[in-house]
Amino acid sequence: MMKNLPHAGSFLAAAALAFSSWTACAGSIAIETGEGDIAALLERDANDFADAVGKAVLDFSPSPLLSKTFVKLRSKVQDATLVRIEYTYEKDGKTVTRVYHGRSGHSLRTIFDRVPKRPGSSDSGTESPATDSSDATGVVEADDIAMDAAEAKYYPAETAFDLRARKLPASTSRLEASVVDGMDHSWDAELKTLRRIEYDIEKKIVPRGGRVTGYVSKTVCESCRKAIDAFARIFDADGTIYQLIDPGASSVAGEGTTAIQRSRVVSNNFRTMRKAYAKTVLNPARHALMRKQRRSGLGNLNRIEQEAVAVDVPAQDPCVP
Numbered sequence: 001m002m003k004n005l006p007h008a009g010s011f012l013a014a015a016a017l018a019f020s021s022w023t024a025c026a027g028s029i030a031i032e033t034g035e036g037d038i039a040a041l042l043e044r045d046a047n048d049f050a051d052a053v054g055k056a057v058l059d060f061s062p063s064p065l066l067s068k069t070f071v072k073l074r075s076k077v078q079d080a081t082l083v084r085i086e087y088t089y090e091k092d093g094k095t096v097t098r099v100y101h102g103r104s105g106h107s108l109r110t111i112f113d114r115v116p117k118r119p120g121s122s123d124s125g126t127e128s129p130a131t132d133s134s135d136a137t138g139v140v141e142a143d144d145i146a147m148d149a150a151e152a153k154y155y156p157a158e159t160a161f162d163l164r165a166r167k168l169p170a171s172t173s174r175l176e177a178s179v180v181d182g183m184d185h186s187w188d189a190e191l192k193t194l195r196r197i198e199y200d201i202e203k204k205i206v207p208r209g210g211r212v213t214g215y216v217s218k219t220v221c222e223s224c225r226k227a228i229d230a231f232a233r234i235f236d237a238d239g240t241i242y243q244l245i246d247p248g249a250s251s252v253a254g255e256g257t258t259a260i261q262r263s264r265v266v267s268n269n270f271r272t273m274r275k276a277y278a279k280t281v282l283n284p285a286r287h288a289l290m291r292k293q294r295r296s297g298l299g300n301l302n303r304i305e306q307e308a309v310a311v312d313v314p315a316q317d318p319c320v321p
Contacts (some may be wrong), residue, residue, distance in 0.1 A: 034242030039270035052154035089210035102165035102193030107147035165196035176222035184222035212239030239303040
């Protein structure tokens with residue numbers, strides 16, 4: 001038995017060396033308290049989501065909606081978690097940054113279908129905070145993914161450096177969602193956004209080993225913390241994600257004395273801004289005007305097409321049979 005000890009020692013030493021090499025290559029993404037201009041960085045994402053819902057509703061509903069329905073749609077819009085992640089890497093001697101925009105929740109169609117639209121519904125119709133993943137029950141992932149992909153037309157067009165993080169199949173990702181307190185976090189904004197970057201890495205669109213700078217409109221949950229750690233480890237990514245701390249019941253306006261207090265103030269102000277914009281975009285009067293403009297636009301388009309056809313048709317020569 002004593003003769004085998006050197007071999008065992010060599011094996012353990014090799015294993016230790018391999019482990020140390022692996023840990024040295026693994027990245028690390030810190031999650032820190034955010035404040036300052038995070039609200040300004042996420043304002044575009046908030047407005048784009050509200051605008052997308054406003055445009056989609058015109059297609060989803062052939063008739064005007066109840067005021068109560070708009071109240072519930074606003075609740076969904078203003079409470080969804082928003083994420084902006086900048087992924088920076090080196091290519092051909094240049095520093096390149098791609099920005100990924102994500103938000104929690106389902107496709108616009110699913111959101112719309114799950115909002116009460118008839119008088120006497122059991123839903124209260126108040127603009128109370130909505131939970132990101134609490135309404136995932138009964139949603140077929142493949143169907144929701146297909147609808148979300150088809151709804152790209154409601155969002156700003158993607159560019160090579162500015163992209164929407166739509167939901168991708170869990171089966172194609174090494175990043176997993178956890179069930180926390182009985183809640184499925186598969187539709188969380190952080191997970192959806194990291195999976196979009198993962199997809200780009202796997203397709204060789206961007207390299208592994210990039211630097212992540214992220215901004216999240218809410219406190220990062222335990223499920224997303226695990227996904228962030230896994231992404232850093234698997235793809236050797238470093239960086240920082242800044243989270244706004246959810247405002248507590250005692251949050252008041254003011255500068256605050258700690259980073260958490262200041263973050264809560266920013267979070268509360270950002271929520272107020274989102275609520276005001278959603279109310280401007282999603283209301284019966286505005287949608288009535290949009291419907292009228294759409295009908296008028298379609299009428300003008302039909303008239304233009306008819307006139308174009310009339311011009312293209314040559315006049316009949318009476319001398320030619």
